[in-house]
Amino acid sequence: MLYDKKRYQEAIGSWEASVALDDSFATPHRNLALAYYNKNQDHDKALASLQKAFSLNTADARVFYELDQLYKKLGHAAVDRLKAMEEHMELVELRDDLYLEYVTLHNTLDRYEDAMALILKRHFHPWEGGEGKVPTQYVFARVEIAKRLLQENRYEEAVNQLLAAKQYPLNINEGKLTGAQENNIDYYLGCAYEGLDRSEEAETSFLRASEGLDEPTGAMYYNDQPPHMIFYQGAALRRLGRELEARSRFNKLIDYGEKHIFESQSIDYFAVSLPDFLVFDEDLDRRNEIHCHYMMGLGHLGLGERQEAEQHLKQALKLEPHHQGAAQHLELCEASI
Template sequence: MTGRMLGIDPMAYGSLGENWFLQGESGLERLQAVLGKRRTAWLVLMASYLELGAWEEVLKLGEKAPSDPMVYYDCAYAAAGLGKEEDAAAFLKKAGADPGDYCFPYTDMDKRVLEYAYSRGLDGGRSAYYLGCLYYGRDNREEGMRYWEEAVSREDGLYQAHRCLALALLEVCRDKTGARREMEKAFALKRASSAGENSSPSPDGRYLLELMEIRKQCGVPVRNLLELLEEYPDLVYKREDLYHQQLVLYNEAGMPEKAAEFLKKRIFNPYEGGEGILVKAHILAYIQLGRRALREGKNKDAIAFLEKALEYPENYHEGRGVMAREAAVYYHMAKALEADGRGEEALAWYEKAAAYQTGRLDESDFYTACALRRLGKEREAAILYRQMLEGADALLEKEDRLPYFGGFVSNLPGEHDVRKANHMKAHPAKFYAYTKRRS
């Protein structure tokens, strides 16, 4: 029968497992050739035997499977099923000693096995941590947090659980102080764990990004956030989202010359969810440089900076998008040309800015309206301001839903909230509109 099944589907895990138990060594070679080192594939097969209560088969598979905490937990559960409590305890301790990287329990059988391990309490806080991930991933946030709290009470050095608690405290409880406390601890523990005999401690890039973002939400000054990132230049360089954040912080700190220099030092690879960040940082850096030059009476330098704002170097691997916020550049270019005594050219740039509308409720449309007013088109400017106000009110009215084609919520900690994303978009739009309507 097994041979017949493999004839129909030679990749069927269950048939391959049965074939090994019936055929011996040759069956094992065939099983290993198909499953290879894919841990999930081995775990799926082991779970099917756990469901059957075939404890001996689970233990045999566990001997051949790649190292993984869930392999040890499955073997512990099977050993307990056979009444071999000492063997089960040994497997649980082994699971607790495994670093657990890329371990993502998600099935009902995983839950059953982990609850057994949790009840024994022989693996430190690991089973509690994994159960927290499983529950939180199923949108049972409170239960997930309860298990993570238990995990750190059983094993305080478990940096993964401290990190998860930090994110949950921020996103579920809106507890910024608690989130920062847990993330600071997770960061320190992760950094210490990375130190080898011949290497200095270095944090994980994701932990650094999350710590920076949580500190930002706690009101830590921009300069202090920059100090944190500048402490780990190699890590920032390797991770593009960190590099983007440092660019954004340079602009926010009023250091556009550093942002402009930073933009030249890396070859970028735009990723889904990160599109537009780089181009926006580029435009803002050169606008700031242009405005500074204009204030200092260096009109030609200002024009040169603003020309650069409209050039996207090859190392960006990203060009002018359909929603590029260029009206601000056009408007400031017109101002610079006007200051330089080139009125006709300035008028052409004002007209270009007036014709450029994104409809994105951002500063680009604000400068479009400014250009319309400069051209004496007060009515058209007033209509655009009204549209910005109405668009912002529509977002706030349906604050719990993203608009159609409205993009995605940020992947940064604390910014997964659709309501928060809508408020962050709507209130600046209202500010832009009211500022000019009242001026």
């Protein structure tokens, strides 16, 4: 009641008194963790409290999910988070959101085939705040598998993976948004068709990849266009011999990042479908900074300015170690696009 009335310190005092009287009850430890993190910005005490809460009731899948989210926010290594989940697979299986984090960790750790197998064997259910998340990991795994096949000159198999990425399987229970951007898929399809000497299909794919929204935006909601779609527009335009247009796309990414990196951010009161679980408060300015570094990294990468690209992508990863896009494109700094 006190916390609900925004009397946060009084609420914290009451929960601390409860723990002092009897520290074997998990709920006040869990509540203290949220209050310590969100209201006192005391991350160490938040972590200790949530770990204590879970230790008192290791059958609570929700608290385990919250604990993993806290590990994620505090920058714990993906391999350590995965190990913790594997020790509690019975809980992972109980919740779609927790299971999806398990899938995401496999993708983050470059275990794309395992991630795909995990997605395909589960029947997902829609949940508030989960919009777009399962398809994102599905497409990510398909595209990364295809990229490996391209490196091995297995072009026909790459085409099959990329075409499959355009079709969401029924078990994920989520359809494709109208106007969904697939520039990355079409770009790599063009590369695969080139490898097969199917020049007309390659050109058609590069043309599709070159189209779409070309103005960068923020990353507040799940249906905001990811900036790498503009990057792949530029990459496709380059393959089509339209270098000036390609450079325009890359420069737009850099210009947006430079202009908006220090802007203060806020959530619209009527916002829906926020991209993350909001038990723990999000630092929106920090998220914006990460997003802008990611954009600038992509822009410099497209322009062939590898040192600047690495600098921005590494900064994005320093601020958000689990940023899949930054890690994915940092690898491209070592290769040609």
